[in-house]
Amino acid sequence: LPLLSAAIAIDSSQGSYFAARGLSWFNIEKFEKAAADLEKAVQLNYESADIYSRLGYAKLRMEDNKAAAFYFTKAIELNPGNYEDYANRGDALVGMHSLIAAKEDLLYYIKFDSSDYSVWHNLARAEYGLMEYDAAIKSYKNVLKIKPGYGDTWFRLGLVYADKQDYKNAIDAFNIAIAQNPANAYLYYNRAVAKAKLSNGSDYCADLKKAADMG
Numbered sequence: 117l118p119l120l121s122a123a124i125a126i127d128s129s130q131g132s133y134f135a136a137r138g139l140s141w142f143n144i145e146k147f148e149k150a151a152a153d154l155e156k157a158v159q160l161n162y163e164s165a166d167i168y169s170r171l172g173y174a175k176l177r178m179e180d181n182k183a184a185a186f187y188f189t190k191a192i193e194l195n196p197g198n199y200e201d202y203a204n205r206g207d208a209l210v211g212m213h214s215l216i217a218a219k220e221d222l223l224y225y226i227k228f229d230s231s232d233y234s235v236w237h238n239l240a241r242a243e244y245g246l247m248e249y250d251a252a253i254k255s256y257k258n259v260l261k262i263k264p265g266y267g268d269t270w271f272r273l274g275l276v277y278a279d280k281q282d283y284k285n286a287i288d289a290f291n292i293a294i295a296q297n298p299a300n301a302y303l304y305y306n307r308a309v310a311k312a313k314l315s316n317g318s319d320y321c322a323d324l325k326k327a328a329d330m331g
Contacts (some may be wrong), residue, residue: 117141131162139170147174165195173204181211199228203235206242215242233263240272249280265296271303274310283314301330 120137127133138153151174154167172187188205191198206221222239225232240255256273259266274289290307297303308323 129160131157131160134160135162135167138167142170142174145177147177150174151178163190163194165191165198168194169198169201169204172201172208176204176208179211181208184208185212185214199225203232203238206235207238210238210241210245213245215245218242219246230258231262233259233266236262237266237269240276244272244276244279247279249276252276253280268293270296271306274306278306278310278313281313283310286310287314287318299330301327304330 117137117140120133120140123130124133124137134153135157138150138157141147141150141153151171154171154174157163157167158171168187168191172184172191175181175184175187185205185208188201188208191201192205195201202221203225206218206225209215209218209221212218219239219242222235222242225235226239229235236255236258240252240259243249243252243255253273253276256269256276259269260273270289270293274286274293277283277286277289287307287310290303290310294300294303294307304323305327308320308327311318311320311323
């Protein structure tokens, strides 16, 4: 990094210098600095599928989904054979709520690699947003099969069951989510709603009080 910065100080017209420094920032996960340098490289007409792919990933990690989707699209145009760009663009598109396009990208990736739990998780989010509840349940179960207890999957699975009006399974999913994260008041609230809608005499007030006591 110091040597590349020295080269840029001498000659700032070389896109390759900014690209090299940007990739160095990228490799140590300094994504904002990486994005700034890689965008400068592109402005200086130094571009490639790899640079656009790294730019997209940096923007994704910066939670700039619109820019991430744009750069992944540029990468795919230059190298349509890199299927990881489709998975990452799908992730960005879910964040933008462009769910039909996201689902298309994620399903394309899964044709090549069905073992990536994060891709199944993003696909489930897209399917849930599209109200494809059975598909979302299947995708979340694939996540849990590959990576048991991953993130907020049990909570999200509970939401899908609840929207499907399958309150028994929703409660079961929220039970596991609470066991994993007992300090999350929102989980108790959601379980209370499911218990109330189930109308089987479950004490949902206890969960509501728990949620309220936790703020």
